[in-house]
Amino acid sequence: MLRINDLHASIEGKKILNGITLEVNAGEIHAIMGPNGSGKSTLASVIAGKEEYEIESGEILFNNEELTELKPEERAREGVFLAFQYPVEIPGVSNINFLRTALNEKRAHQGLDPMAAKEFLALVKEKAALVQLDDKLKNRSVNEGFSGGEKKRNEIFQMAMLNPKLAVLDETDSGLDIDALRIVAHGVNTLKSAENATIVVTHYQRLLDYIVPDFVHVLYNGKIVKTGSKELALELEEKGYDWIKQELGEEIQA
Amino acid sequence: MAYTEDDLKEELKSKEYEFGFTTDIESDKISIGLTEDTIRLISEKKNEPDWLLAYRLKAFNVWQAMHEPEWAHVKYNKPDFQAISYYAAPKQKKVLESLDEVDPELRKTMEKLGISLEEQKRLSGVAVDFVMDSVSVATSFKEKLGELGIIFCSFGEAVQNHPDLIKKYMGSVVPMTDNFYAALNSAVFTDGSFCYIPKGVRCPMELSTYFRINESGTGQFERTLVVADKGSYCSYLEGCTAPQRDENQLHAAVVELIALDDAEIKYSTVQNWYPGDDKGIGGVFNFVTKRGLCEKNAKISWTQVETGSAVTWKYPSCILKGDNSIGEFYSVAVTNNFQQADTGTKMLHIGKNTRSTIISKGISAGKSQNSYRGLVKIGKNAQNARNFSQCDSLLMSDRCGAHTFPYIECDNPTAKVEHEATTSKIGEDQIFYCLQRGIDEEKAIGLIVNGYAKEVLNKLPMEFAVEAQKLLEISLEGSVG
Amino acid sequence: MGEALTKKNRFLSSLTEGNSTHSYAALKELEHLDFPNRKTEDWRYTRVAPLINKLLRQSAVRPETENFYIPQLQSHKIVFSNGNLIKNEVADNNRITIKKLETSDLLLNSQASIDEIFTTINTAYTHGGIYIHLDKNTILEKPIEIIHLIDGQNTFAQIRKLIVLEQGAEAQIVEGYYSSETGLSFTNAVSEIIVKDNAKLHLDKIQFESEEHWHINSEYVYQESNSNFTINTITLNGGTVRNGLNISVDGNNCETNLNGLYLLKGKQHVDNHTKVDHKQPHCTSSELYKGMIDDQATGVFNGKVFVREDAQKIEAFQQNSNILLSENASMNAKPELEIYADDVKCSHGSTTGQFDDEALFYLKSRGISEKNAHALMAAGFAEDVLVNVTNEFIKLHINKLLKERFNWEL
Structure with a gap:
């Protein structure tokens, strides 16, 4: 589904990604871990098409199409979803109206008519229940006045509504207490199918207790330096990122 | 809300001014120029009593001694007052008995404007006083309102039928000496609307007037007078459109509101006079004086959505004379291309415990200039007066300007006055968030701008809110890039 | 018009003109300038008629009083008496120049044309002032302390300062204005301050003149790239005080801080006007003005922030808070923003009220x-x-x- 080949990217002249290669297939969950500043969030933003980042070389293929040629909204309509690390507040724009606009844009792209109001509301009800999103939040302005946990749940709610092929969860666990973490993970697991794929970007192993990855990649200095099964995450948790640094240091010396 | 952006796209086949059509009806238009004779002619055509002619002539003298104001943050070629025709009435064969008798061309215009009278009558319960150029052509719901003792008619009719009320209140809030354009209006006004709500009556429907400048080279000088007697309530809607004309057209209206003890007036305006083209050619000069007077416990609330006009100069104000009276001003002003707007309000706190709220949202795009200018004055005797003002500006291009000029004058130590203003660019992170959800940039901006203006849009009656939302988007189309 | 002109000439008649090309040019300019009246937007809330109806004279020196120095402060001391420089401690570092300013050294008008009448009067009638110059990368260890002493009895004190900080220089200056208790007098002070690349200037201004005293203070500050300018204006006494700060920020990455405190009682009238003109991108400016106004006193705050076209990434913040303590106290505030660039963050707030x-x-x-x-x-x-x-x-x-x-x- 997603194939990233030797991707190099920078922001304001500062190199962040130094040759990422990654393949994600339908039905898989990939975790990307790494210390602060290793380029995790950059990778997520680059996949979504944030314009500040400059792609210097390499390719990102999504269902064999070059993603970097598409505008952010076109990527979204093709089925790329980014759950933001810091969901943006948009004052005055109701969550529901926002979602309806997004959903109908996607449907238009697929050649479908806008969803009827009744059907839409039923869908909202069903998906909101998945992440136990309070009714009031649905009608409030997008993310405005939401607590940290509510914002993250709102991201998963939107993901459920838009039903993406590829979901990239950027530090979705940050700022979540254990209950909220369970709710979010439950949402993600429920949405998982053989047709879609998920990339979980995280600093801590904690989230991976609930969303079990098929692969764990360790990002360091803009490069994937280690790939393994879910046990790698546990090992990281135990030994810390210094372990990776040391190991790398040894490699370089050797 | 039922409205979706898709509806909008459906309706808008082009980005051109939607209402830029002219109606080809025979117009009774007097030749250009302004002298005492012009005024006598207008007065005669309208069959006015002598006292009103005297009032006009006095105003004309006052006006001649005045100079066009220059303090506003706008630049334009001053109108040539001798090149304007001061009277243009659609020619009619006879006095109209019912709507069916209205000229079919005129009816078509109304329909294009979306205010077909019978539709309105049947569906929405809005009484519309339709002012095309200067004369009120059709007034509906008069009878139904009449049962409650509510008078809602053209200004001209009111002069004929309710001269005492006109004599008593006209010029009582905006005296002819107030400013250059108010003086001009007092001299040459052709028609407008009058509304009187009797004691204790709550007007059951929104009262509505559409103004429209149709004839080329005519100025629109209408006058609105709303009197809410003790304990009464009314909500008044004013919508304005003007067709596309090359030369600038002048619109210099006067609106006076009087809210007697315990009365409340809500006055909403959606203004989309022709703003000129993307080269800054043409467009309406909108120089309007709007002011309301609040007696004891009275409340006046101004809401405006301004997207049109080449140059706007407008400060709907409240004189909070009575104790415990309340003034409100909610405004969204959008400028694009070469538009210039200098708009805001004055809140004059005279009585005790008076309160005022000012919410102003400016949006500038293109090469436009958008200024908020406001005065909050707390008089010596305004014990415990309160004011809160929030003036935000949103910038959408690097060649436009957003300016804030508030004047805060406080002469009472028990008063509290708070003013806040912010100026910033439209949030790039907000746009990206929308893009990531599959919403394209133009739509994203529409959403964000409407959200930004929501506090004001929410104050509009439902029918107007939908129209206003669309207008915001239309006026900003093509402004991003 | 005719009457106003006569008033102006009468007011100026007792003054002695300076003799440099600057003075002559200013005299010429004065012919076209007039005193502000109620229609002059910039002077909307401050009437100067009571001042210009008086006949004032440039007075001689009065003896210096040690009492006015800030206790314990190690500083380079400069003393003005009735506008005349009477003490001038030369710095022990030859990279620092502190000397009498000759009128021929005046810098004004070379940087900007200033058609402000009180500034022009100063330029036309000043007979010297103080010139402070710091060489490149010179860091002043002790602050410079400038004391201004003014006699009552119709004294007209003209004070002129030129302060230049070359690249990377740093200085702190504290100024104190004091007057004797008797009679009306007038301080008309003009400063030109140039803060060059990477230089840093901190200025504390303490105003403590008598309740009959008039004080008009005009500062013209030019900031170049990476410079830092801070001024604290503390007004604790004085009759009518008008402080005009004009900051021209003409370089990238500058920081500008303007703070003011005014505590008024009696019939005092204090008017703080600030103008920050952001001409270049990537700068921040911050203003905080606070006042407490008692008795029949009046406060005025007019803060203007300009952001010129293409001066992107400006962050400008302005806050003005006032407490009215008596029923006859008044406050007039006019915080203004004039913005011609879009990628900016500007805000202002103004509150007037009472203690919670x-x-x-x-x-x-x-x-x-x-x-x-x-x-x-x-x-x-x-x-x-x-x-x-x-x-x-x-x-x-x-x-x-x-x-x-x-x-x-x-």
Whole structure:
């Protein structure tokens, strides 16, 4: 589904990604871990098409199409979803109206008519229940006045509504207490199918207790330096990122 | 809300001014120029009593001694007052008995404007006083309102039928000496609307007037007078459109509101006079004086959505004379291309415990200039007066300007006055968030701008809110890039 | 018009013209300028008629009094008496020039044309002032302390300063204005300040003249790239005081801080006008002006922030807070933003009100007397501004003046 080949990217002249290669297939969950500043969030933003980042070389293929040629909204309509690390507040724009606009844009792209109001509301009800999103939040302005946990749940709610092929969860666990973490993970697991794929970007192993990855990649200095099964995450948790640094240091010396 | 952006796209086949059509009806238009004779002619055509002619002539003298104001943050070629025709009435064969008798061309215009009278009558319960150029052509719901003792008619009719009320209140809030354009209006006004709500009556429907400048080279000088007697309530809607004309057209209206003890007036305006083209050619000069007077416990609330006009100069104000009276001003002003707007309000706190709220949202795009200018004055005797003002500006291009000029004058130590203003660019992170959800940039901006203006849009009656939302988007189309 | 002209000529008639090309040019310009009246937007809230109806004269020197120095402050001392430079401690470092300013050194008009009448009068009639110059990368260890002493009895003191900080130089200057208690007098001070690349200037201005005194102070500051300019204007006494700060920020990455505190009583009238003109991108400016106004006093704040076209990434912040303490006190505020670039963050706020009743009650419920509760609240209110006065001796001195005038222990 997603194939990233030797991707190099920078922001304001500062190199962040130094040759990422990654393949994600339908039905898989990939975790990307790494210390602060290793380029995790950059990778997520680059996949979504944030314009500040400059792609210097390499390719990102999504269902064999070059993603970097598409505008952010076109990527979204093709089925790329980014759950933001810091969901943006948009004052005055109701969550529901926002979602309806997004959903109908996607449907238009697929050649479908806008969803009827009744059907839409039923869908909202069903998906909101998945992440136990309070009714009031649905009608409030997008993310405005939401607590940290509510914002993250709102991201998963939107993901459920838009039903993406590829979901990239950027530090979705940050700022979540254990209950909220369970709710979010439950949402993600429920949405998982053989047709879609998920990339979980995280600093801590904690989230991976609930969303079990098929692969764990360790990002360091803009490069994937280690790939393994879910046990790698546990090992990281135990030994810390210094372990990776040391190991790398040894490699370089050797 | 039922409205979706898709509806909008459906309706808008082009980005051109939607209402830029002219109606080809025979117009009774007097030749250009302004002298005492012009005024006598207008007065005669309208069959006015002598006292009103005297009032006009006095105003004309006052006006001649005045100079066009220059303090506003706008630049334009001053109108040539001798090149304007001061009277243009659609020619009619006879006095109209019912709507069916209205000229079919005129009816078509109304329909294009979306205010077909019978539709309105049947569906929405809005009484519309339709002012095309200067004369009120059709007034509906008069009878139904009449049962409650509510008078809602053209200004001209009111002069004929309710001269005492006109004599008593006209010029009582905006005296002819107030400013250059108010003086001009007092001299040459052709028609407008009058509304009187009797004691204790709550007007059951929104009262509505559409103004429209149709004839080329005519100025629109209408006058609105709303009197809410003790304990009464009314909500008044004013919508304005003007067709596309090359030369600038002048619109210099006067609106006076009087809210007697315990009365409340809500006055909403959606203004989309022709703003000129993307080269800054043409467009309406909108120089309007709007002011309301609040007696004891009275409340006046101004809401405006301004997207049109080449140059706007407008400060709907409240004189909070009575104790415990309340003034409100909610405004969204959008400028694009070469538009210039200098708009805001004055809140004059005279009585005790008076309160005022000012919410102003400016949006500038293109090469436009958008200024908020406001005065909050707390008089010596305004014990415990309160004011809160929030003036935000949103910038959408690097060649436009957003300016804030508030004047805060406080002469009472028990008063509290708070003013806040912010100026910033439209949030790039907000746009990206929308893009990531599959919403394209133009739509994203529409959403964000409407959200930004929501506090004001929410104050509009439902029918107007939908129209206003669309207008915001239309006026900003093509402004991003 | 005719009458106004006669008034102007009468007002100027007793003054002695300077003799340099600058003075002559200014005299010529004066022919076209007139005193502001109620229609002059920039002087909307301040009437100068009572001043210009007086006949003033440029007076001779009065003896210096040691009392006015800030106790314990190690500083380079400069003293003006009635506008005449009478003491000028030369710095021990030859990279620092502190000398009498000759009128031929005046810089004005080379940087910007200034059609402000009081500034032009200063240029036309000044007979010298002080010139402070710091060479490249010179860091002044001791602050420069400038004391201005003015006699009453119709004295017209013209004060002129030129301060130039070359690249990377750093200085701190504290100025104190004091006058004798008797009669009307007038200080007309003009400063030109140039803060070059990477230079840093901190200025504390203490105004403590008598209640009959007129004081018009005009500062013209030019900031070049990476420079830092801070001014704290502390007005604790004076009859009619008008402070005009004109900051032209003409370089990238500059920082500008303007703070003011005005504590007024009696019939004082204090007008703070600030203008920050952002001409270049990537700068920040911050303004905090706070005032407490008692008796029949009047406060005026007019703060203007300009952001010119293409001056992107400007962050400009402005806050003005006022407390009215008496029924005859007034405050007029006019915070303005004029923005011609889009990628900016600008805000201003202005509040006028009274001390928070609940807070006062809270203090009283802890056994604090009404008077002390007020003093505590006042101290807290003023501290937001005074915290920017970083030198402890200067701050102690301000506290002493506060105690002297308001009987407050801050």
